[in-house]
Amino acid sequence: MEGERPSGVIGRLLGGVNRTMRRLLFTFMSSGPIPQHIAFIMDGNRRFAKKWKLEEGAGHKAGFLALMSVLKYCYEVGVKYVTVYAFSLDNFNRRPDEVQYVMDIMHEKIEGFLKELDMVNRYGVRVLFIGDLNRLDEPVRVAAEKAMEATAKNTKTYLLVCVAYTSSHEIPRAIYEACQEKSGLALALNQNGNNIDGIVNVEDVNDVIKVVDLEKHMYMGVVPDPDILVRSSGETRLSNFLLWQSTNCLLYSPKALWPEMGFWQVVWGILKYQRSYYYLEKKKKQA
């Protein structure tokens, strides 16, 4: 018992030193541009479990801890929007027991989150679940909707969790929503007596839907485009994630598996962004 108290003190002291050094480094880095929005593809949980000979599913649990650390560092350095790719529509092709396991973890973590709402609201984090939520199990979907409603008034930082999401689903859906909106307008025109039989004037037809209309109806239309898109485990593809939104986005692929991601990958990603900042801003202005 006597031996434990000194190590507790030393542990707290080291933790404090660590935190101060980290905050100092973030302050230096803030002398340059800090990205507003970072997106993460959380790849490598299963490989991590295999690498460390853990039981199946332990990789996802380790991945959740890594997510919490990475979020903490992003918000500390001043990033306002963080998007994470938690579950793709393609992932439904995995073994049913694995899919169920991931759904159970999501449910458990969202419920845990709902218990800490006071703290979350104090930090001003708004949580959004992005994707085809109808594909999720009922309890997960209900919990997700509760979490979104409970944090709807927060505006300090945003966490967007992409579940049951792919760009291949998002883009046609945005087209559908834009068509619905425009046809509603055409009907309104009709009711004012400007057109007959619900048919829009042929001259107006070609340009009814524009790029801005599609972007308004994208799932990700609620936040600005990401500045950095990070995919862990060194893979260089986007796997159907934010394809539309990554036009002027820096792509970064650290070799670390997702559960190994942490402070240094966030720092290096931001330093790379700062190096390319003027070039990417120039490209955004040219658009």
Add this chain to the structure above:
Amino acid sequence: MRYNINDLLSSILAFELFLRSGYGCGRGFSEDILQDIDGKICGQNDNIVFILLWHVIHLIVRVIYLAQEVLRAIESYLVTNGFVTTYQPLNLNRVKYLGIVIDSDEARQISEVIQLLDWLSAIGVKKVCLYDREGVLKKSKEVLVERFSSAKLSNEDSKIDPIFTKTQMQFEFVSISDGKEAVAKAANLLFNKYYLDGDTEKPFFTEADLSNALKTLGVVEPDPDLLFIYGPARCHLGFPAWRIRYTEIVHMGPLKHKKYGLILKAIHKYTKVKQNYGS
């Protein structure tokens, strides 16, 4: 004390400017260095130490990148001249369609583009999709198509081993108007098809509907397997979004610093990649 710190900051900025211009990282970067000098030297005294340290960190990062470039140049030399044979023979069957994104400013150096395509032709790549945002490459379409359309090309200008004959190549030229704008046009096609007549059933659009609408507009080429990015940053600059779902994206650096050996390495690495497609 203030005078000394300002002096130190301006020396560091001057050294950074020298490194960037010496390495030729692009005309635009010297402008942003000057912006830095304007903004920061006249900044407040209490931030100047942090700004100084920020520049020191970035200087260190720049030196690390330079060292990496030197190593890559050595590696490319060894691979190109046959000292390292790990990346041969290449299994080109996996690279059915190669995409190349080139920064528009760099694409104006058409001789560099031709040299790159010469190398790819010598390697044996048959189908290439060339993208640059502003459509600079589209303007040189005839020149490039004509040069690479004959089956056996002469090798006088090439530093590649003369026993390789260059392959006939097919090109697709793409720019920003073939990206989001093309999807908007496809959306209008779908709107006309299903929404003009009040009574037809309005289906929820899927990927297949979008693909068919795009085919009607003339977009028939497949998705690239591998995408090389030649430019200052690893960014696809608006390459048509729906075509790069599972494409491996590799940043090759600025076009004028392209290296034959590293192209071989990137293609070889791609042939070893195993994709699960989400499952």
